Amino acid sequence: MTTPQLPDLARPDAGTTLISEWLVDGPDLQDRAGRALLGEWDELSARFRPRAFLRLSCFASADGRVLLSVAQWASDEAHLAFIREHRSEMVGRIDREIPGIRRPGLVRYRLAHTVVADGADSTTDVIVVAHAETEPTSPATRWAEATAGGYGRLRPRAWAPRMCS
Structure with missing residues (x-):
């Protein structure tokens, strides 16, 4: 994976920041899962990009077992609307490609x-x-x-x- 530019966690238009850990069984799966996540967002953006979606960043742990996904949205409401409409399809494709990803949960943050x-x-x-x-x-x-x-x-x-x- 490439070295990403860090997200601006203090950006004034971000009403919510969502952080999710994805647990995988080694560096190969970590790399594949990260590429799949970013690829799904690229594909989704080509079809439908909510204006309230601001940024997605994906970070790989040094031990090769965790991906940290950081998404910024203008509001919780916009993110929840996206989840209802698109999440299961997007995550389903990733899980079919890379089975065994464990997601302990998504946490919503306020600065x-x-x-x-x-x-x-x-x-x-x-x-x-x-x-x-x-x-x-x-x-x-x-x-x-x-x-x-x-x-x-x-x-x-x-x-x-x-x-x-």
Whole structure:
């Protein structure tokens, strides 16, 4: 897969950002699944492209077992309308081509913080994804605020790619 341009997660027209993990059994399947996902979007775009759809990015994990799909839409309503009309057909074709993909679920996000480390430039080669679930949402909001505050104090030279178990 090619190195994608990172999505602008703070873009003002994105009413919702959707992040989904696809779990696969190795680098070959990861590459095939990523190509299939992006190919389906290209094919779909040739026939029907909702104006509310803003961007799809697909990232491959270093261990070859996870694809991270990041989609931006103008609104939840527009995305849900698309899902009702097109998702089963699109995902069905991918699953027939690459059986065994596991999808733990789609998570909808709203922008809470953007953090740029002190001294950071425009080049990025590592993406860190942190996830927390709580009921009600207030503990998650406090966690996001504390986490964003901590990242803001990091220096880019302290960041290094590594596998986490």
